[in-house]
Amino acid sequence: MFYKEVLKKIKKEGKCPFCNLKKELIISENKYSYLTPAEAPYTKDHLLVIPKRHLIDLKDLKKKEKSAIFDLVIYVMKALKKKYAAIELEYKEGDMKIAGKSISHAHFHLLPKSRGNQVFSTNESKRRFLNKKEVIKEANKIKKW
Ligand SMILES: [Zn+2]
Secondary structure, eight states: BHHHHHHHHHHTTTOOOTTTTTTTGGEEOOOSEEEEOOOOOOOOOOOEESSSSOSGGGGOEEEEEEEHHEEEEEEHHHHHHHHEEEEEEEOOOSSHHHHHHOEEEEEEEEEEOOTTTOOOOTTTTTTOOOOOHHHHHHHHHHHOO
8 A cells, every 4th residue: 555545544543553553563662662663664674663652742751761762772773783784763753744754653763774775765655555464574574583
């Protein structure tokens, strides 16, 4: 399914997809955050670290949440560095359109990079969502790392 259609569907349903994350999509978690594969990946093995509580701005994070989130980010970066030359950490906040953000619930993108790691299209008309089966497969693959 293409990105825009999925976003329309999410809007119509009125449910935050990160607050309603399916158990089988969770690769790892701690008390305050989840690790999950990006459903519309920019690169291969594009992962997301998401605070469990619905919040839009980082300023609303409590101290214990900040600490848990960064513990998970650092843990994942370590794992990714075993396979990739570099990792880009991306975070977007503010005006959704200008930021290029599609889900308001705050989240961090972990983008593994190496020479030759394919970067998928970020062009919204071409950007594709993985289907449920593909995302579960991706989550299970990374669980084994
Ligand atoms: Zn949410």
